[in-house]
Amino acid sequence: MSRIKSAWEIALEKTEGLEVDEARLRSDSLVLEGKALAGKYLNSMEMSFEELQKDLAKVSAQDMPLVRSGLAQVVLSNITLPTDTTFRMRFERLADVARAADSQAGDTMDRLAQFLSGYLEEKENYVKSIEQQLTAAMRDNPDSVDPSKFSQIVQQNLKRLDAQYQGTLDSTKETLRELFGV
Numbered sequence: 001m002s003r004i005k006s007a008w009e010i011a012l013e014k015t016e017g018l019e020v021d022e023a024r025l026r027s028d029s030l031v032l033e034g035k036a037l038a039g040k041y042l043n044s045m046e047m048s049f050e051e052l053q054k055d056l057a058k059v060s061a062q063d064m065p066l067v068r069s070g071l072a073q074v075v076l077s078n079i080t081l082p083t084d085t086t087f088r089m090r091f092e093r094l095a096d097v098a099r100a101a102d103s104q105a106g107d108t109m110d111r112l113a114q115f116l117s118g119y120l121e122e123k124e125n126y127v128k129s130i131e132q133q134l135t136a137a138m139r140d141n142p143d144s145v146d147p148s149k150f151s152q153i154v155q156q157n158l159k160r161l162d163a164q165y166q167g168t169l170d171s172t173k174e175t176l177r178e179l180f181g182v
Helices: 007-016 022-043 048-055 064-078 089-102 105-140 147-180
Strands: none
Touching: 022 048, 022 064, 022 089, 022 105, 048 089, 064 147, 089 105, 105 147
8 A cells, every 4th residue: 555645745845956045035025024114104194204214224224225125116006096185195105105215206206296186186177067067958958968978978088087197197107116226
């Protein structure tokens, strides 16, 4: 009879001869450390920017580029078109993380905040304008207004607006990506 091997023995046989790339493991760990620090700051309103800077000051100069890379990756992945005005508070904290990753990112983040606020204003003004037009049309001749057709036009125009702003947002993210070196 043959011997039945345990899962542990099979796993050991499969991993036999595999080498661990220590440098790669260390760099991945440092990038993850940066991401975790950014996440901690973004998700904890009690954590101040000074505390973020203190935590970063504990990182060695040799390790700092990889930790900053993790910070930058979190910033870039969190820059999206806002859906409502509550984005401002979160975006301010995101801008802090960007400044912590690279002090020169502050101006770009400030311009980006204005751009995103302008996007929300334009979207809001467009919706109000459409509502006024629909109300006037319903009041003047209710039988001639097809709400579903009106809704389609609104959705098409909002998609076009989103596409325009998304293009600019993508190019700004690329500028930040170059600034961060990621």
